[in-house]
Each structure stands twice: as C-alpha cells, then as structure tokens.
Amino acid sequence: MKTVYEFTIPARAPWSRLVKAGQTLRIIDLQGNQAVDCLLYNALDATERYSAQDTIARQGNIFLTTGTNLISNEGNVMMQIIADTCGRHDTIGGACSCESNTLRYGHHTKHQHACVENFVYELGQHDLGKRDTVSNINWFMNVPVEADGALGIVDGISAPGKYIDLQAEMDTLVVISNCPQINNPCNGFNPTPVRVIITE
Amino acid sequence: MAVDLSDPYKARAHARSKHGTVIGAMPTIPVSGAKNLPLDVVAADLLWDETIGAGEYCSRVLRRGSRLRLINLNGDGCVNFLVFNADHPVERLNIADTVKVQWNAYLSEGKLLLSDMGRVLMSMTRDTCGQHDTFCGASNEKSNRQKYGSGENHSPHPSGRDRFLIALLKHGLGKKDIAPNVNFFKGVKIDPAGNTIFNASSGKPGDLIELRAEMNVLVVIANTPHVLDPRTTYVATDVRVLARRGTVTPQTDSIRNASPENQRAFENTEDYYL
Numbered sequence: 114m115k116t117v118y119e120f121t122i123p124a125r126a127p128w129s130r131l132v133k134a135g136q137t138l139r140i141i142d143l144q145g146n147q148a149v150d151c152l153l154y155n156a157l158d159a160t161e162r163y164s165a166q167d168t169i170a171r172q173g174n175i176f177l178t179t180g181t182n183l184i185s186n187e188g189n190v191m192m193q194i195i196a197d198t199c200g201r202h203d204t205i206g207g208a209c210s211c212e213s214n215t216l217r218y219g220h221h222t223k224h225q226h227a228c229v230e231n232f233v234y235e236l237g238q239h240d241l242g243k244r245d246t247v248s249n250i251n252w253f254m255n256v257p258v259e260a261d262g263a264l265g266i267v268d269g270i271s272a273p274g275k276y277i278d279l280q281a282e283m284d285t286l287v288v289i290s291n292c293p294q295i296n297n298p299c300n301g302f303n304p305t306p307v308r309v310i311i312t313e
Numbered sequence: 314m315a316v317d318l319s320d321p322y323k324a325r326a327h328a329r330s331k332h333g334t335v336i337g338a339m340p341t342i343p344v345s346g347a348k349n350l351p352l353d354v355v356a357a358d359l360l361w362d363e364t365i366g367a368g369e370y371c372s373r374v375l376r377r378g379s380r381l382r383l384i385n386l387n388g389d390g391c392v393n394f395l396v397f398n399a400d401h402p403v404e405r406l407n408i409a410d411t412v413k414v415q416w417n418a419y420l421s422e423g424k425l426l427l428s429d430m431g432r433v434l435m436s437m438t439r440d441t442c443g444q445h446d447t448f449c450g451a452s453n454e455k456s457n458r459q460k461y462g463s464g465e466n467h468s469p470h471p472s473g474r475d476r477f478l479i480a481l482l483k484h485g486l487g488k489k490d491i492a493p494n495v496n497f498f499k500g501v502k503i504d505p506a507g508n509t510i511f512n513a514s515s516g517k518p519g520d521l522i523e524l525r526a527e528m529n530v531l532v533v534i535a536n537t538p539h540v541l542d543p544r545t546t547y548v549a550t551d552v553r554v555l556a557r558r559g560t561v562t563p564q565t566d567s568i569r570n571a572s573p574e575n576q577r578a579f580e581n582t583e584d585y586y587l
Contacts, residue, residue, distance in 0.1 A: 160489060166451075170448075170541060173509050175448060175509065201507070211431075212432075212581070215577055216414045216427070216431050220577065244490060246429075247492055248408070262502070263416060
C-alpha cells in the first residue's frame with residue numbers, strides 16, 4: 114500500500130479531490146471533535162451523488178460506521194467505510210449555512226463562515242453549484258435521536274487521532290468542508306485542522 | 314369487439330365518445346365541479362382537486378397563503394413530497410435544516426418545512442396521522458426492481474425518484490433538483506441504536522394533513538410505496554390532493570410564534586417578500 118496524496122486541511126477550509134476506484138481515503142481528526150462535512154459525486158457524472166436517505170434506508174440505521182456502504186441517489190455504492198476508530202458518524206444533521214445559523218442562533222450569525230459557503234465555493238471549482246449541494250455526511254459529529262424525535266448536535270465522541278478509512282467503489286469526487294461552526298459543540302467550539310491521506 | 318376506426322371521422326367520433334369519463338384517480342377540471350368536499354372546505358375557495366393512485370404524481374405552483382390538503386382516502390397511501398420556492402427553485406426544501414432547526418425529526422401539526430435559505434416554505438397546520446418520515450427518501454429504480462421485479466419508470470412499478478424527476482423536468486428542472494424528500498402517511502422512527510423502525514400500519518382511511526404555503530411554492534407529490542415497505546406487491550392507495558385559497562400568515566399566528574427558531578424563520582420569509 115503506498116501513499117499517493119496527503120494534505121492537512123486547515124481549520125475552516127474547503128477541500129476536494131478525486132479518489133479513484135480501489136483507492137482508500139483516510140480522514141484523521143487530528144485534535145479531536147472536529148466535524149468534517151463531506152459530499153460525494155460520481156466523478157464521471159456528477160448528477161449521481163451521495164444520498165443520506167438512500168444510505169439510511171439501505172442499511173436501516175442513521176449512524177455511519179465500519180461496514181456502511183455510502184449509497185448514491187441512483188442506489189449504487191460509492192464508497193465503503195472499511196475502518197472507523199471513532200465509532201459512529203452523522204448523516205442527518207446536514208451542513209451549517211449562514212441562513213440556517215440565523216434560525217438556530219440569531220440574525221447576528223448571518224456573516225459567520227459556514228459549511229455551505231465552503232461547499233458552494235469548492236463545487237464552483239468543478240463547475241458545480243448550489244443545486245449540487247445535497248445531503249452530506251458529518252464525519253466525527255454526534256447527532257442522537259431521542260424516543261420523541263428530539264435531535265441535536267451534542268458533545269462529540271471523537272478524540273485526537275481518530276480516523277475513518279473510505280474505500281472508493283467508483284471514481285469519486287470527494288468534497289469536504291472542515292466545519293467552521295462556533296455556535297454548537299460539533300467542533301468543541303474550536304475549529305481545528307484535519308488530515309487526509311489517499312493510499313492505493 | 315373491434316371498433317371500425319378506418320377513417321379520421323370515425324376515429325374522431327370514437328375519441329370524442331370518451332368525454333366525461335370518470336375514474337377514481339384523476340383531476341377535477343374545472344375545479345368548481347369538485348364533489349365530496351370536506352365540510353370545512355368552501356367550493357369557491359378551491360384551486361386544485363386531484364386524486365393520484367399508486368405510482369402516480371402531480372405538481373403545481375401554489376401562491377403564498379394557499380392551503381394544500383392531502384387526504385389518505387383509504388389509509389394506505391404514501392405521499393413522497395418535494396417543495397421549492399416557485400419563483401426561484403434553486404431554493405428548496407432542506408430536510409436536514411428542517412429537523413435540526415426544530416430540534417426534532419418527527420413531523421406533526423405545527424411543524425415547518427424549511428428551505429435551504431433559512432425560510433419557511435410551508436407549515437403543517439393540520440395532521441390527523443402523526444406518522445411521517447424524514448429519513449428514508451424515495452424509492453429508486455434499483456430498489457423497486459429488487460422488491461417488485463421491475464422498477465423502470467415505464468414499468469408497473471415506477472419509483473418515487475423517477476416520478477419526481479419527470480414532474481421536475483416539466484418545470485424546467487432536473488436530476489440536480491431532487492433533494493431529500495418527506496414521506497407523509499408512512500412513519501419511520503429511530504430506536505436508541507439508530508435503527509429505522511418502519512410503521513407498516515401508520516395510515517388510516519381519511520387521515521389528512523394540511524400545509525399552508527408560506528412562500529410561492531412548487532409542490533411535487535408522488536404516491537409510491539415507501540422504500541421500507543416490506544410488501545412485495547406495489548401498494549399505494551389513492552390520495553386526494555385539495556388546494557384552496559388562503560391568506561398570508563399574520564404575525565400573530567401561533568405556529569409562527571411557537572419558538573424563537575420559528576419566529577426567525579418567518580421573519581426571514583417576511584423580509585424576502587418586502
């Protein structure tokens with residue numbers, strides 16, 4: 114197994130990269146409890162993309178962990194989680210945006226940096242745009258659902274050095290927003306860098 | 314018995330003889346002819362009356378203030394639902410924001426359907442069912458083929474996703490506009506381990522929900538079996554879609570003021586229409 118790419122994504126920054134079928138992407142939560150918002154696209158036809166609802170329906174569970182197949186809107190496996198030292202990850206909490214921040218925290222948060230800002234910026238580099246920002250994964254983020262349906266982003270269960278390994282089943286464009294949120298515990302109120310490593 | 318349709322005159326007469334045919338699942342045009350109206354619906358207010366059967370879909374633009382009622386006539390329908398800002402459809406329903414902002418994943422009376430731009434697309438003013446699903450989305454061709462033997466759009470088992478696609482294409486939209494959807498009348502709950510629990514008997518005949526349009530909206534409504542429905546027969550009983558005129562939500566509205574999050578969502582929406 115050889116490393117073909119590695120990079121430290123700065124705190125608050127976007128990132129994207131093609132991960133070819135058969136390659137493995139490792140995402141390392143360097144300092145712990147750093148939410149990594151993530152979108153996936155079929156590199157050959159970006160209208161095929163990750164679908165949280167298809168992934169949940171297929172495995173019958175809202176949490177992502179080792180063994181989870183990440184399913185596209187067409188019902189195909191895009192990537193599989195082959196290792197997970199954190200335990201579980203979220204795919205129902207979505208991505209923070211300037212607009213949703215105003216609802217959750219107040220109109221004063223309108224101009225804070227947010228994941229949707231990162232996503233549309235990074236998608237723009239690939240000639241994609243807002244229509245392509247669909248449901249996403251939140252690596253290292255903890256969103257439990259209570260018996261009455263109550264849900265929320267709560268204290269994380271990740272820690273420094275925890276990682277996930279994603280094996281690509283198709284050529285996949287991976288788009289990441291290293292979450293800049295400072296109004297809830299998803300980043301421990303302190304956004305930090307994460308490391309990405311691609312091996313084959 | 315074969316009908317003699319050997320010339321255009323006979324063919325025309327044959328086609329015209331179909332006029333006035335009434336079946337269970339069809340639109341009422343003109344809507345003033347709508348029958349069997351609920352007692353609280355005034356005929357003069359009606360905008361839309363259409364019944365959709367298994368695998369069928371419909372869509373329409375509704376003006377701000379309109380009320381959209383979905384009636385689960387026989388209790389076993391499953392409404393796959395998308396909603397957009399009709400004037401600017403790049404703004405659309407965002408399921409994650411809807412559940413996150415309201416701190417709850419189970420839709421019921423008083424809940425909002427939020428857009429990805431921090432505004433309220435619709436609010437749920439009535440709900441006699443209480444069993445809906447924000448987690449599992451629509452079926453696709455593959456999942457239907459696996460369950461029913463065929464899943465193509467032209468087969469007897471079209472998927473929710475393909476019905477969305479066709480409805481959207483007719484509005485100049487396309488695949489990229491199919492975001493996560495709601496399913497009404499089929500409940501999915503989450504157990505403590507995160508498992509999805511499908512409530513197979515969630516609907517009862519006559520259940521209804523009513524959605525108030527808080528923006529000018531494009532609604533897309535399909536009636537296809539829930540993706541977690543374990544039955545290998547394609548069952549989705551008729552759903553009636555009724556829309557009527559209504560007034561824009563006043564600032565004194567109880568749903569608007571039910572929480573600080575709701576208030577700010579309505580404030581953003583009111584700001585948009587200044």
